[in-house]
Amino acid sequence: NTGQTYLLGFSTTEERDELHNRLLQLNLPNLVHHGDQRKEIRSMTQRWQEGHVTNFEYLMHLNKQAGRSFNDLMQYPVLPFILADYTSPTLDLNNPNTFRNLSLPMAIQDPKLKEHFVQRYEMLRR
Numbered sequence: 001n002t003g004q005t006y007l008l009g010f011s012t013t014e015e016r017d018e019l020h021n022r023l024l025q026l027n028l029p030n031l032v033h034h035g036d037q038r039k040e041i042r043s044m045t046q047r048w049q050e051g052h053v054t055n056f057e058y059l060m061h062l063n064k065q066a067g068r069s070f071n072d073l074m075q076y077p078v079l080p081f082i083l084a085d086y087t088s089p090t091l092d093l094n095n096p097n098t099f100r101n102l103s104l105p106m107a108i109q110d111p112k113l114k115e116h117f118v119q120r121y122e123m124l125r126r
C-alpha cells in the first residue's frame with residue numbers, strides 16, 4: 001500500500017462504467033463496496049468514540065467515504081475550525097476560550113455578529 005490516490009477523467013460515462021466494471025472483476029483486497037460503507041462508518045465511529053483513532057483519522061475517514069480528495073480542489077477534505085484564539089504566541093489547551101463554541105456556526109461566534117444575524121433573520125421572517 002503506497003497511500004497514493006489517482007484522479008481519473010473520462011470522455012464518456014460509458015468509458016467510466018466500463019473501467020468500474022473491470023475493477024470490480026479484479027477482486028481487489030481493499031475495495032469498499034457501497035453496501036459496506038454504512039457498516040464501515042459505524043465501525044470507525046465506534047473506534048473513534050472509544051479513543052482507538054484520532055480526531056484527524058476519523059475526519060479523514062469520513063471525508064474519504066464522502067468521496068473527498070486532495071486531488072480535486074472542488075472536493076477537498078472538510079475539517080472544522082476549532083480554534084478561537086489566533087493571536088496568542090502559545091495556545092493554552094486547558095483554557096476553554098482557546099477553542100470556538102462548536103454548538104454555534106462560524107458566522108455567529110462573535111456576539112455582535114450573532115446579534116446582526118438574529119436581527120436579519122427576524123426581518124426576513126416578517
